[in-house]
Amino acid sequence: MTEIDKRKLVADTNALDDFNRGVVEEFRANGGKVGGPFEGGTLLLLHTTGAKSGTPRLSPLAYLTFEGRMFIVGSYAGAPKHPAWVHNLRADPRAHIEVGTEAYDVSVRELPDAERDAMYPKITEIAPVFADYQANTTRSIPLFELTRA
Incomplete structure (x- = not known):
């Protein structure tokens, strides 16, 4: 996998869908491991319900664990708008995730x-890229905690 053009993926939903489809396939084929720019990172597959459509949605996302708690970050690479999954979770804070070879339901807060504001600096210590993303946008990038249901 080559370096990804994050701006293109944010601007072009078809390109993002194709990119995500490849990540999902690689994730599932390799027991939750993905190479390229994500190699060594912690990824999960987030299953939500579309806030407007009511249809199932699938998003591969980085997750971070801090003090035994699991977090996902609505960064959208620092784009001016939230990723669609943020709206989906705000409408229905229940989801299903795949982590490695495990899959389970979660409640999302x-x-x-x-x-x-207190947690974001701790997250950026673990993953400095999220500080860059926050610096690139005027919106407050939301944090979500996932808890096994």
Whole structure:
């Protein structure tokens, strides 16, 4: 996998869908491991329900674990808008995830502003790219905690 053009993926939903489809296939074929720019990272597959459509949605995402808690970051590579999965989770805070070879239901909690503001620097210590993404947008990038249901 070559270096990814994040701006193109954010701007072109078809390109993003194709890219994500490849990541999902690689994830499932390799027991949750993905190479290229994601090699060594922690990825999960997030299954949500479309907020408007009601149809199943699948998003491969990086996740971080801090003090035994699992978090996902609505960064969308620092784009000015939230990724679609953020809207889906706000409409229905239940999801299903695949992590490695395990799959289970989770309840999802968006961190309120004060808690988000306290946690975001801890997240960026683990994954500095999220500091870059926040610097590239005026929106507050949301954090979500996933808890096994």
